[in-house]
């Protein structure tokens with residue numbers, strides 16, 4: 001949502017909308033290294049947020065925590081305003097048992113830098129596996145839904161190919177279809193084009209841009225500033241585990257408030 005389209009707020013009051021996905025005071029350390037330092041981050045339904053920042057600043061860690069792939073040390077994650085991953089009780093917040101985590105994870109689609117397709121399965125079965133094995137959808141229906149999703153990413157003519165027979169861009173489009181077929185309410189992308197040869201970047205960005213145009217809620221960690229500028233409603237800069245600046249793209253790229261943002265932009269441009 002850009003600012004002019006945002007739902008008006010009562011002056012001085014809190015936001016009217018609840019973010020679709022939100023972190024509150026999220027903290028994570030590995031050993032003595034603080035990787036996320038009380039991160040408050042959120043995304044509204046239908047919005048696209050681009051997350052920029054130097055390597056090692058905590059971007060992937062935030063996505064992994066939001067996708068419930070790892071527990072946070074402190075803070076909470078809210079989906080549709082409800083706590084996920086943990087349950088707060090008198091003794092503090094406790095990690096949910098794996099079965100409940102699995103159910104909550106289904107709402108959050110994730111696409112990684114390295115596509116992580118199953119090498120021993122063809123394209124069709126890479127996409128149907130989550131439906132048949134996790135959702136217990138029948139084979140025929142799963143194949144139908146997978147085919148529709150593969151059409152959406154322009155890969156329906158490669159259903160019988162194995163990952164090793166595809167380019168990186170094609171593999172990444174299959175990975176996107178695999179996440180989408182489970183009908184998540186939000187998609188998290190962790191540098192989806194960073195492992196691709198330059199000439200293959202665009203075919204993946206086009207698919208993502210199309211997804212955004214259709215109203216998918218998306219958080220995209222990326223170094224593609226052109227994409228961020230064109231597609232994102234807001235851009236956030238991470239540095240050393242904190243969000244330094246967050247603004248609509250016009251302002252972020254042309255009138256950044258923080259010295260760190262200026263330095264980062266000078267470096268990438």
Ligand SMILES: Nc1ncnc2c1ncn2[C@@H]1O[C@H](COP(=O)(O)OP(=O)(O)O)[C@@H](O)[C@H]1O
Nearest residue numbers: 030033035053054055056057058059060061062
């Ligand atoms: N599983 C892990 N064990 C130990 N350190 C980790 C682990 N994952 C990430 N880190 C460290 O946390 C910091 C942030 O990593 P990451 O979230 O991957 O950053 P980014 O995605 O911004 O490059 C880095 O210093 C990284 O080395």
Ligand SMILES: [Mg+2]
Nearest residue numbers: 059060061191
């Ligand atoms: Mg990363």
